[in-house]
Amino acid sequence: MRLRRVRRRAGARTSSRLFATYAAASLIPVMVLGAVMWQGYRRDATEQGRRQGLAQAAVIAEMAVAPAMDGADLDHGLTADQLEGMRRATELAVFHGSILRLRVRGFTGQVVFSDDGSTGGGLPVADPDFQAAAAGGSRVKVIGGPGQEVIRVVQPLVASASGQAIGVLELYLPYQGIAAQSRAQLARFAQRVAAGLAALYLVLALLAWWTTRSLGRYAARQEYQATHDMLTGLPNRAAFRSRAEQVLEVAERDGGHGAVVLLDLNRFKEVNDTLGHHAGDELLKVVAERLRAGLGDGDLLARLGGDEFAMLLPGRDAAQAVALLAWVRDRVAEELVLYDVPLSMEASFGVALYPEHGTGLQDLTQRADAAMYHGKRGTEDIVVFAGGAAGHPHQWLKIQAELRHALERDELVLWYQPKVELPDAEITGVEALVRWQHPERGLLPPGEFLPAAEHSGLIAPLTEWVLRRALADQAGWTATGQDWTLSVNVSARNLDAPGFVGYVAALLAETGARADRLILEVTETALAGDADTAVRAVNELGALGVGISVDDFGTGYTSLSHLRGLPITEIKIDRAFVADVDRDPQSQAIVRSVIELAHGLGSRVTAEGVETPEIHRWLVEAGCDEGQGWLYGRPVPWPQVAVEPLTERTVR
Structure with a gap:
């Protein structure tokens, strides 16, 4: 409220200056x-x-x-x-x-x-x-x-x-x-002119006052919308970053201390799926009010997106921060009724202290995120970062540091797995799969480092590197006469980034690549979330002509309402349903339903994990459009894809 009043006064001062001018x-x-x-x-x-x-x-x-x-x-x-x-x-x-x-x-x-x-x-x-x-x-x-x-x-x-x-x-x-006589006429004329000009000036002044007031209110409204979450009224991610960096800079200079806290709600998605997004929005507003009620004037609370919130608690040590968060946790957990359904929400809190765990906001949020992740995996819902003991699996913080250097040293490589058209198994596209040529551990598959990148800011430069390198390779195979489409995986964090669509458009223009020959694969869970930014990014990418593929379909929580209206060009059936589709009736029913659903939406269907000719033949009979798996080819550098053509014997 204090920030809002300050902004109103600033807007009024701006309007007054504009009016005077x-x-x-x-x-x-x-x-x-x-x-x-x-x-x-x-x-x-x-x-x-x-x-x-x-x-x-x-x-x-x-x-x-x-x-x-x-x-x-x-x-x-x-x-x-x-x-x-x-x-x-x-x-x-x-x-x-x-x-x-x-x-x-x-x-x-x-x-x-x-x-x-x-x-x-x-x-x-x-x-x-x-x-x-x-x-x-x-x-x-x-x-x-x-x-x-x-x-x-x-x-x-x-x-x-x-x-x-x-x-x-x-x-x-x-x-x-x-x-x-002339002077008398001039006097009368002067009076009339003065009265008319005064009336004109008064009208102009009133218009100026109204216009400047409107412009001032509009500018204040735009500034507020740019720095606040419209649903809860809390500062957004950008405002939190700006304010937190200022506080941390002062703390580093003056020797101050405090805590950075990340929290999200447990099982929030169940509320959205069960009661609908309107109920989820109401719940978020109630939670925001309860979180705000527990904080002091010097504390900062922001909504980062979805059900994720952040706090900055200046001047508090670990014990004080935990005590405050315990009170907030109990307050959030108080029962409320939404649409006649009683709910009791739980939240997970990750705490990083400054300067003990870092002085920069990025390091502190990474450590708070690691602590929160550790709490979700364990039994504690308030976890203070404690180095490796509270870190992500596989020493994620260490991997993130090494991965940052790997991008600088160009240690990453791209392999490609073919996608074939059914029934003749002719290669029509390839999927780019990143590998890390680690100087000590050798060639690492994506599962060894992508989760760490997903939970840090590294996913953005990593995805940009993959896109740039893959489009360069596509130019190479196109020059040899291979008109393959290029599929690249992107994460929910990429879609949430403000400049991602612009980067893709600029990269296509820079490389001269055709937008319709690029397919971006988005995981099903990325589209199932409640963030409007991901849906907006998908629509904007579709407007560019870029193909959109829903990856691992069937393993997440996507409903038909999420897919309806989106420019989906491809749905990929997860390998879990394809592996035994030639002999398991339930898998067969699921795959047939997905094929029918995709065709009804005007999308192609690609089956992942095709490893036997029997599965290939079953998919052909079921009307599947494309297949991908070891039967058709393992991931290799793209020149090897070109020199290893499929034969009829492979699929017979």
Whole structure:
């Protein structure tokens, strides 16, 4: 809960920062937009003033000046009657201030009439505005400093009678009224624009707030899902690894101590098989709550997958860890009822102490796993690692160390056992089988080291080595004209690894191998588990075109519901049912049922352990598709498979 609250606060801080950034960023374009609109409206207001001045000047010229100038020759000046007529026509406008200055000028620039009686001043003849007016155009400008602006209009003077331009009229009109009107309009415009932009900014801010809050919640949710198990709410494997490595690093630096614990539930699969996966999920949630209730604030509990959990108990020695786990064990074992069925679950605990048993997480989890395995084999359900006495069979920890060096020194070799098509026993594929050329113990079969690899992180690099070497060998026999399929065994841990499907796809692309000529054999128990990752990996591999084979079928717990919907291309019948199929009615019934089941699912059937011609003939009559066993060939390096063809005599 504390971690969740911290993450919520972190998400809220992130959302606040995003909102502040977005709000500040959106304010800039809103302000720029307002400034642009303001400048544009000011230009429009000024232009409106010029147009108004030009219209006023046109009225004055047409209604007052032009009639008084009728018949005038401006090159020779005005007569006394014309001057008197001009004064009468303009004195009222000048008196009321609608005209500030008025001059009538000839085309040469001489002033023939002005409202103040002067004959000088005015616009220079060389001024472009005067020249434009003399040529028949009109020019208007707002001149003067702030608060003293006036409108200057220069336009041709047209006689009323002739309609011909006889001179230039130069008018100066007041601008203050127009300016005041423009300012009032600008003020009203500014208010409306400010209100509109404020509303727009408010909308943008609300959208930013909603978006950043949503993004913050989404990011927090994604982070939570990436580091937590969705069923129980506990940290997942990745989160446990990250947190545990931090604690172990601090402990190594400061001399701290504690315990790493692995545990899983006994007979959990029986609950899934009997009551269904929904019941299994409910059970896991109850167990998670009971485990969490026994731990302190500084302890870490995680679900690694399936029914496997991990604990990190800082600051506890062996006695304290065992005492805590005994309480947790009893709490887990308390009876509960699922779907009207009373259950009492038991758990096995393996404990590794740091720094006594190691300082790295990988070493500690291996030793805790070894202790848990030892407990499952014995009578104790809480076992503290004690070196070889609590190790896996065949000194697994030693084998794991040696196997790691074997991968580095390229001590592994691949042999291949042929798979033949029935009934003619023609080789159609081979299965890659790894061997270890041990420097001291000689050539070791896979049973001597694969179990140790399965219970460590070595299974991933081992499988990758086998795939790479086998695809290289396949290129070799393909070059000789042998179009054999290649079968490679993979484990449940491989399917559970996040990058396994991507590795297979990249390796196929790198080697140029055809996906449909590669078959990955998965044990039946790997598909019978409750981990969705294995099923997802199988579906993704099938989508690549890689064949999927269910190995050792009949010995595990696979139900039809597990196989339904999976891209299974092959089902291999375990040798335990094939060895006496020619004489045992029960084996015959089982094998016939498996063949019918596989064909109904659209899969091929391969019988393992075929050693006699009698078994071969029985399988042919039963409709089996392929066979594999010593009758057809023992595992050998692939060139020897190619030089030892089967004969008709072998199977007759």
